[in-house]
Amino acid sequence: MTLPEPTQGSDLHSAPYGRIAVVGAGAWGTALACVAATAGRQVRLFGRDAAVVAAINAGQGNPAYLPDVTLPAALVATTQISEAVTGADAVLLVVPSGAVRSAATSLKSFLLPGTPVAVCTKGIEPQSGLLMSQVAAEELGDVPVGTISGPTFARETALGHPTAATVAFDFSHADRLSPTQSPAARLAVSMSTPSFKTFISDDLVGVEIGGAIKNVIAIGCGMMTGAGFAENTRAALITRGMDEMKALAEALGGRRETVTGLAGAGDLTLTCSSQTSRNMSLGVQLGQGTPRAACFDGQAVVVEGEANAASIVDLARRVGVSMPICETVHAILHGGAELHQAFADLWTRPIEAEPRALEISLNNPAQRPVS
Numbered sequence: 082m083t084l085p086e087p088t089q090g091s092d093l094h095s096a097p098y099g100r101i102a103v104v105g106a107g108a109w110g111t112a113l114a115c116v117a118a119t120a121g122r123q124v125r126l127f128g129r130d131a132a133v134v135a136a137i138n139a140g141q142g143n144p145a146y147l148p149d150v151t152l153p154a155a156l157v158a159t160t161q162i163s164e165a166v167t168g169a170d171a172v173l174l175v176v177p178s179g180a181v182r183s184a185a186t187s188l189k190s191f192l193l194p195g196t197p198v199a200v201c202t203k204g205i206e207p208q209s210g211l212l213m214s215q216v217a218a219e220e221l222g223d224v225p226v227g228t229i230s231g232p233t234f235a236r237e238t239a240l241g242h243p244t245a246a247t248v249a250f251d252f253s254h255a256d257r258l259s260p261t262q263s264p265a266a267r268l269a270v271s272m273s274t275p276s277f278k279t280f281i282s283d284d285l286v287g288v289e290i291g292g293a294i295k296n297v298i299a300i301g302c303g304m305m306t307g308a309g310f311a312e313n314t315r316a317a318l319i320t321r322g323m324d325e326m327k328a329l330a331e332a333l334g335g336r337r338e339t340v341t342g343l344a345g346a347g348d349l350t351l352t353c354s355s356q357t358s359r360n361m362s363l364g365v366q367l368g369q370g371t372p373r374a375a376c377f378d379g380q381a382v383v384v385e386g387e388a389n390a391a392s393i394v395d396l397a398r399r400v401g402v403s404m405p406i407c408e409t410v411h412a413i414l415h416g417g418a419e420l421h422q423a424f425a426d427l428w429t430r431p432i433e434a435e436p437r438a439l440e441i442s443l444n445n446p447a448q449r450p451v452s
């Protein structure tokens with residue numbers, strides 16, 4: 082397909098970054114490196130697997146994570162994190178959630194002061210309850226930390242299928258005075274290609290909460306699909322799952338409307354509709370009765386929603402937000418709950434208000450409408 086040249090970069094008058102480092106040569110890191118190289122950036126991709134790095138540099142693509150995808154010739158991979166990060170104008174950190182803290186620590190000493198880091202990982206850290214950008218910020222100190230997030234299967238992105246994502250950073254006072262020079266605007270321009278369309282947000286919490294929770298809801302949708310429930314059920318889970326996202330985002334200082342954007346509703350829709358999603362696929366297999374150890378034919382696969390079901394439920398309980406779907410998925414995954422009984426319990430909960438704000442009047446006779 083042919084798409085017109087993007088105009089948003091010039092519309093924004095933001096200078097793109099020249100050199101971009103990508104840390105993590107899995108499916109998503111490689112796809113984002115591909116986007117950045119296609120957008121004309123100088124890209125260095127750090128991978129710890131020497132065979133993958135050698136294959137990329139030999140023009141054979143990434144056989145482990147994106148087989149059969151041709152990568153831009155200009156894309157350079159390295160097994161040395163120092164080589165990737167030294168001199169970079171912006172860094173994309175793209176490792177699984179359990180590795181974000183250690184990867185941030187290992188790249189810190191090579192960062193130039195003020196270099197923005199976008200953590201493109203989806204999840205919440207266990208125990209601390211921190212978002213991935215907050216985990217990285219704790220290790221990196223005084224640099225802008227944000228994310229790129231949205232409905233973006235890595236393979237489709239790398240193949241150049243039209244894809245959209247949100248670039249989110251907290252806008253500092255200086256960014257508000259000069260928004261076109263903010264890291265969000267500059268990274269959005271840097272990552273714009275005819276097929277990769279970027280949007281900008283200053284609501285980092287709202288964007289990251291969407292990306293973390295959609296994985297848990299996708300496991301739930303997969304479980305129901307695998308267990309033989311029908312489409313009505315999936316639609317209800319997606320919609321009520323979005324309500325859980327909104328409530329947690331708001332409790333953590335994010336905005337409800339952000340959750341209706343690409344990183345919330347967009348990613349939720351994608352992930353809950355396709356078994357290309359590893360989260361949905363795990364749910365389907367479990368719903369069909371496959372023992373966990375036999376899922377994905379016993380291969381180790383990154384399924385962020387699995388561990389994150391626990392960290393999200395823990396965080397929600399701490400801040401007093403009711404998240405019944407995430408609680409149900411967590412109970413099945415980690416609490417020994419039987420799938421059919423757990424979903425029956427979810428469906429027979431007491432009647433609730435939609436939207437949640439209406440609960441105030443339902444629970445408070447003084448505010449209850451007179452019939």
Ligand SMILES: NC(=O)C1=CN([C@@H]2O[C@H](COP(=O)(O)OP(=O)(O)OC[C@H]3O[C@@H](n4cnc5c(N)ncnc54)[C@H](OP(=O)(O)O)[C@@H]3O)[C@@H](O)[C@H]2O)C=CC1
Pocket residue numbers: 104105106107108109110128129130146175176177178180183184201202203204233234235236382383385
């Ligand atoms: N795949 C997708 O479509 C998308 C994924 N994401 C998110 O991106 C994140 C990464 O997922 P994805 O790329 O798919 O996962 P993959 O399983 O494809 O790749 C994970 C990569 O991380 C590397 N890695 C693991 N630990 C470390 C570490 N400590 N230091 C450096 N590298 C490390 C692995 O290296 P090795 O091979 O040596 O183990 C591997 O290259 C997840 O949070 C996911 O939710 C977001 C949007 C789309």
Ligand SMILES: O=C(CO)COP(=O)(O)O
Pocket residue numbers: 203231232233234235296299348351352357358359360361383384385
């Ligand atoms: O986050 C993703 C798409 O936006 C990828 O989803 P999975 O991790 O479930 O494969």
